[in-house]
Amino acid sequence: MDSCIPSNLLERVSLSDIENEARDFALCNGVVFRSKSLTSDNVVEQAPITIFPSPFPRKYFELSLSMQQDVNLLMHRISFNHAFLKASLERTISVDEFTKNLFEVYERVEKEGQSQPINFNLLRADYMLDTKKEELELKQVEVNTIAAGFAIMGPKLSQFHHHIVSKYGRPDDLKSLPENKCDYQFARAFIDAWEVYGKPGSIILFVIEDTRTLNISDQRSMEFRISELRPDVKVVRRTFAQLIECAKLKDNQRLMIDHNDEVAIVYFRYGYAPDHYPSSEYWSLRHLIERSRALKCPSLNGQLAGVKKIQQIICNKDILEKFIDTKAAERMHRTFAGIWSLDKTEEGDSNYNKILQQPSNYVLKPQREGGANNIYGENIRKFLLNVESLDTREAYIAMDYIRPPVVVNLISSPIKLSEGNSLFRQIDSELGIFGTILGDTNSIIMNREAGHVLRSKRICYNEGGVSSGQGVIDSPYLF
């Protein structure tokens, strides 16, 4: 199935009517970003979206949901395994300054002794379908362990597509739209974690970017969901720069901000890229937060568990089995694409030569989050030829290129689409499954699968950043 757009749609409705309807739904329901061009905080524009849900095989959708608790557990257990993190990242931190800085703060706190033994995380595992073999395969792209976005936009798109399919589709089509409540599931997880912290009146701190927040609906609405479920739990949003001024530790490592507000949870929507830490004061602040008694979402060990080097290392099934049971490991391992080390070892050299022969079969990835960091196609060859004699190679991993199926959909975007005026586009999709976990090194307090988001991109792009305009928010039509 390459589309679920009804074949007689254009006999019933004009494209401009349906485009207006999509835009207005987006504007009326907070499927919006702050405008980049108009810098008033009071101006938003619709986020780019698909007008119909995109087809996604039910079998693989259900498989990805059913694996999420294992994915949560895997990342949780890796984050508590100091020896494994240290051994796995040893070479990476010798060449990658940012990972080294993260690791140093983490190790310092390990040595000083943790004042909060419990880890809390809100994750998103991303998958694409691969068409390279005769039968489709589900392949994991990555697991995001910090600032996993779209937990608000995911359900909003499900709601929009429910409206569109009710209006223009066949009645049975609604059965193909899965329920999606990740907004409330994340909010519930925040409340679970807040209760575990156990101090009435304590607050949840959202650490946000130093610049204008463009993805405001996804961030703010999470706060609104929390207050809807628990009006007594307050969220405060602060930048690193503000926290440098006002955060301190008091009475047994309690994190206090502003006028003595005790922080129960620090939720990082920021802090995952080198330029988020422009001076040593920022690293000192991260250290202060890390050694506090507040729950961190994520703790530094959780953030480190999500780096791409770790993803490469756990591709080895024997290593994977150290963290989750054999059956779960076998099932998950089948969703791993080949990921290859570029270390300066015999194995790394052989991978290097193999990739140089067929660069278009791979993606090179540094230890970064947030999109637009990877290297593709012919640029891989150029890059590898330049770094052959340098250690820089060790900061990257290479992943087999996934070739997802192409589907057709209508796109509604505030950005003018370049080719022609038609809204029809060929796109491919990446499914994100959310998960929430809370526990210490011995026991799990909460571990749940928590909904989904589908993001699609036009096939002419390698990556589909939604706020940068290449990607669109979507939802799955199961078949």
Ligand code: ADP
């Ligand atoms: P980031 O941490 O920057 O999000 P990702 O590993 O998710 O890094 O890669 C960014 C994007 O690149 C993905 O959303 C996907 O569109 C594309 N991509 C990543 N890995 C692959 C792959 N193996 N094959 C094809 N596309 C990929």
Ligand code: MG
């Ligand atoms: Mg990603």
